[in-house]
Amino acid sequence: MTDYLHTYFIMGSQNCRGNPEEVLKQAIHGGITAFQFREKGTNAKSGEEKVELGHRLRRICKDHGIPFFVNDDIELVYQLEADGVHVGQDDRDIREVREVFPDLQIGLSVSTEEELRVSRWDLADYLGVGPVFKTSSKDDAKEVIGIQGLQAIQGQVPLPVVAIGGIDESNVQAVREAGAGVSVISAIADSEQPEEEVRRLQL
Ligand SMILES: Cc1ncc(COP(=O)(O)OP(=O)(O)O)c(N)n1
Numbered sequence: 001m002t003d004y005l006h007t008y009f010i011m012g013s014q015n016c017r018g019n020p021e022e023v024l025k026q027a028i029h030g031g032i033t034a035f036q037f038r039e040k041g042t043n044a045k046s047g048e049e050k051v052e053l054g055h056r057l058r059r060i061c062k063d064h065g066i067p068f069f070v071n072d073d074i075e076l077v078y079q080l081e082a083d084g085v086h087v088g089q090d091d092r093d094i095r096e097v098r099e100v101f102p103d104l105q106i107g108l109s110v111s112t113e114e115e116l117r118v119s120r121w122d123l124a125d126y127l128g129v130g131p132v133f134k135t136s137s138k139d140d141a142k143e144v145i146g147i148q149g150l151q152a153i154q155g156q157v158p159l160p161v162v163a164i165g166g167i168d169e170s171n172v173q174a175v176r177e178a179g180a181g182v183s184v185i186s187a188i189a190d191s192e193q194p195e196e197e198v199r200r201l202q203l
């Protein structure tokens, strides 16, 4: 597994119980290995507010040597000078993304073996695979695939995989045992103690 996928924290202000900058700092102190800015969904910021928050979170990651990814938003990747971008099946085609960002890390979402079959996964640096467990952080999440579904996709590609969807301290061990990285929104962002929660995910 690529080192930065070990404990990959994803969030936007809409996910946070506390101040997003504080939540990110605490998560970094707890030991996250990458961060994705995903300002999306109900109560998410937009326009200048989104860009300004992105700049502040980007600064924090830079100061602590944490790889900074942007979710979906290609323009924001330029604006924030991100280290990488994550796109899904319904986002900008990965062929275009790779063309405009030949040197950035690119993550691609895959939920099923069929999606894998029709995807240009060879252009990605890693796959985000899920939802492995039930999630309440994504309204349009696909069907839960479980550890079996995760392993089925892992077994078919020579790419590092990070699992996503409903991962918390109660089930993280199964994901670690499958050899996948762990990506998390609510277990960290909605925690009263983000730093401690990240430590509990470090099996
Ligand atoms: C690491 C990681 N894996 C999967 C996703 C989901 O991406 P996508 O399917 O494009 O859905 P949105 O996050 O854009 O709602 C992700 N963001 N990160």
Ligand SMILES: Cc1nc(C(=O)O)sc1CCOP(=O)(O)O
Pocket: 109, 111, 128, 129, 130, 131, 132, 134, 135, 136, 137, 138, 141, 142, 164, 165, 166, 167, 183, 184, 185, 186, 187
């Ligand atoms: C952003 C996202 N993508 C998913 C996918 O299956 O592709 S599940 C998901 C939400 C993950 O949040 P939580 O850790 O709170 O369950």
Ligand SMILES: [Mg+2]
Pocket: 071, 072, 086, 087, 088, 091
């Ligand atoms: Mg997307």
